[in-house]
Amino acid sequence: MSADIAKMKQRLALMLVVSAVVFVAAGAGFYLYFGQGQSWGRWVAVVALAIGFAGQIGLVLSLRRDSKGA
Template identity: 85%
Template sequence: MTADIGKMKQRLALMLAVSAVVFVAAGAGFYVYFGQGQNWGRWVAVVALGIGFVGQIGLVLSLRRDSRRA
C-alpha cells in the first residue's frame, strides 16, 4: 500500500460521492422505467450502473498502481 494516507482518503471520498450520485441516478432511472413505463429510464439506469462499476475499478487500479511505486 501507499504511504500517503491523505491521498487514499481523498480518492475514497471522491468514490463515495460518485457512488452516491450514481445510486440516485440509477434509482431514478429504475423508477422511471418500472413506475412510469418510459423505456429511456432503463438506459439511464444501465449507464449509471456502468459508470459506477468503472469508477470502482478505477479506484482499485489507482490504489494498486500506487502500491507498486511504494
C-alpha cells in the same frame, strides 16, 4: 500500500460521492422505467451502473498503481 494516506482518503471520498450520485441516478432510471413506463429510463439506469462500476475499478487500480511504487 501507498504511504500517502491523505491521497487515499481523498480518492475514497471522491468514490463515495460518485457512488452516491450514480446510486440515485440508477434508482431514478429504474423508477422511470418500472413506475412511469418510460422506456428510456432503463438506459439511464444501465449507464449509471456502468459509470459506478468503472469508478470502483478505477479506484482499485489507482490504489494498486500507487502500491507498486512503494
